[in-house]
Amino acid sequence: MTAHSDLTAETTHPVGLSIRGGTKVYPGTVALKDVDFDLRMGAVNVLVGENGAGKSTMMKIISGVEQLTSGEVRMDGEVVHLSSTDDAERHGIGIVFQELNLFPNLSVADNIFMAHEKTRGRIDIDSAAQHAETRALMQRLEHDIAPDTLVGDLKVGQQQIVEIAKSLARNARILILDEPTSALSSTEVEILFRVIDELKAEGVGIVYISHRLEELIRVGDYITVLRDGVITGAQSMEGVDIPWIVRNMIGDSSKDFAKEIEHPFGAEALRVENIRLPDSSGGFVVDGVSLSLREGEILGIYGLMGAGRTELLECIMGRHQHAAGEVHVSGRKMRKPSVSDRISHGLALIPEDRKHDGLVQILSIRENMTLSSLGAITRGGIDMDLGAERTRVADFVKRMVIKIASPEHQVSALSGGNQQKVVISKALMTGPRVLLMDEPSRGIDIGAKAEVFRVMRQLAADGLGIVFVTSDLEEVMSLSDRIIVMAEGRITGEFSHETATETALVTASAPRGAEGKEK
Numbered sequence: 001m002t003a004h005s006d007l008t009a010e011t012t013h014p015v016g017l018s019i020r021g022g023t024k025v026y027p028g029t030v031a032l033k034d035v036d037f038d039l040r041m042g043a044v045n046v047l048v049g050e051n052g053a054g055k056s057t058m059m060k061i062i063s064g065v066e067q068l069t070s071g072e073v074r075m076d077g078e079v080v081h082l083s084s085t086d087d088a089e090r091h092g093i094g095i096v097f098q099e100l101n102l103f104p105n106l107s108v109a110d111n112i113f114m115a116h117e118k119t120r121g122r123i124d125i126d127s128a129a130q131h132a133e134t135r136a137l138m139q140r141l142e143h144d145i146a147p148d149t150l151v152g153d154l155k156v157g158q159q160q161i162v163e164i165a166k167s168l169a170r171n172a173r174i175l176i177l178d179e180p181t182s183a184l185s186s187t188e189v190e191i192l193f194r195v196i197d198e199l200k201a202e203g204v205g206i207v208y209i210s211h212r213l214e215e216l217i218r219v220g221d222y223i224t225v226l227r228d229g230v231i232t233g234a235q236s237m238e239g240v241d242i243p244w245i246v247r248n249m250i251g252d253s254s255k256d257f258a259k260e261i262e263h264p265f266g267a268e269a270l271r272v273e274n275i276r277l278p279d280s281s282g283g284f285v286v287d288g289v290s291l292s293l294r295e296g297e298i299l300g301i302y303g304l305m306g307a308g309r310t311e312l313l314e315c316i317m318g319r320h321q322h323a324a325g326e327v328h329v330s331g332r333k334m335r336k337p338s339v340s341d342r343i344s345h346g347l348a349l350i351p352e353d354r355k356h357d358g359l360v361q362i363l364s365i366r367e368n369m370t371l372s373s374l375g376a377i378t379r380g381g382i383d384m385d386l387g388a389e390r391t392r393v394a395d396f397v398k399r400m401v402i403k404i405a406s407p408e409h410q411v412s413a414l415s416g417g418n419q420q421k422v423v424i425s426k427a428l429m430t431g432p433r434v435l436l437m438d439e440p441s442r443g444i445d446i447g448a449k450a451e452v453f454r455v456m457r458q459l460a461a462d463g464l465g466i467v468f469v470t471s472d473l474e475e476v477m478s479l480s481d482r483i484i485v486m487a488e489g490r491i492t493g494e495f496s497h498e499t500a501t502e503t504a505l506v507t508a509s510a511p512r513g514a515e516g517k518e519k
Helices: 003-012 055-062 085-090 108-112 127-140 156-168 186-201 213-219 242-250 309-316 339-344 354-358 365-369 386-399 416-428 446-461 473-479 502-509
Strands: 015-026 029-040 044-048 070-075 078-080 093-096 174-178 205-209 222-227 230-236 268-278 284-294 298-302 324-329 347-350 434-438 465-470 482-487 490-496
Touching: 015 055, 029 044, 029 055, 029 205, 029 222, 029 230, 044 055, 044 213, 055 093, 055 174, 055 205, 085 093, 093 156, 108 127, 108 156, 127 156, 156 186, 186 205, 186 213, 213 242, 222 242, 230 242, 242 446, 268 309, 268 465, 284 309, 284 465, 284 490, 298 446, 298 473, 309 324, 309 347, 309 434, 309 465, 339 347, 347 416, 354 416, 365 386, 365 416, 386 416, 416 434, 416 446, 446 465, 446 473, 465 473, 473 502, 482 502, 490 502
Parallel strands: 044 205, 044 222, 093 174, 174 205, 298 465, 298 482, 347 434, 434 465
Antiparallel strands: 015 029, 015 070, 070 078, 222 230, 268 284, 268 324, 482 490
């Protein structure tokens, strides 16, 4: 920035929090190296970097989850010691984590006011007041979610809205948003951006982390880029474009999307006929869906949140006992809706929510990777062959380019992108004929995304059939051999790689009666 723009920034957007000489060391790795960071108030401070670059570590330090090994944190020029999340909250700092921290067995209102309950005379909880404020927050976020709805009954995108509402209820003066749009539809993203504009006008300092680069350019006022724990670029967003961000993220050697590997398709790998899954209101979440997939083919399923895409994959995988319809794998009809049975017949699922459905957070990376294929590393079905297990894990760590210090470390210590690669490795270890992938690039940066997509293309070239769900137009058009669009539980469009256009996909994804409305 020029001297003039520096002065303008100090006047318009004063520094509310800064890190000086920040270093954070974990066993086997240095997550942050002598970092200097300024968070400006009344502005969106964009933070970007590949998975493992140090973004989440820096945010955990600001929010009191972790403490610096060396260096200091300052607020309004004064050194502060944020030794806990309570400490950070007392200083007006709130955070919406990428991995949601909600109680699924409690209501929306209870989650929003957890540990901050509204009381009558400090004796009992004022449920009416909590419900009223919850309704106001949902109205502000333009969502019709009842305060007494159990969080466990909400979709991931709706849970993300609740997490955002929880931070808004704290009236934080500094708000950290870690991948806030990863599970949101385009309409919900627009709502979030309007709320961000309101918060900026109120003087709130926002840290915004996302792997969606176009989003960063649109919403950001200032940008900081991290690579391997070091800040490689920091300035106002003036003049910043995607090539600038990518260059600072990964250096001069840009990592492109996966390139198609030409190969012929084989026999039918999967056939689904008239899948129907009823909902609690008498309708259907999945309503008469039929599709087929050939060996070596990548079939993309595009649609908005609530279209029934996730539920379709769950039905194929045998998760819903009351689902109707037929599933055939390599010509063989599946007799019963059982996940273990479907795995044994060659189906594998990469779930949308890797934290809760894909990983056991207290187990090691090694244990998570082999969890679905223990039969392949046992002798006589009794004793585990630990040597064979270590060899298999080492092979997949190399194959998937997973950044780890040791496979014995807890999987929870990994960045989001590396956790996703562990989930994918776990599925591949079962030797599937068909791989079902629900939002496989959710929370993954541009480099990790390219690595995952190259693996998908190579697997397809080796004869694996792949069905993947995504809300990303660029992804579905770049990677798919064929695209199906879903809306309101039904297939509303089917396109070849050659005939698919963004306009056609968005039009087909619109719920009935919603054509012409803002998406």
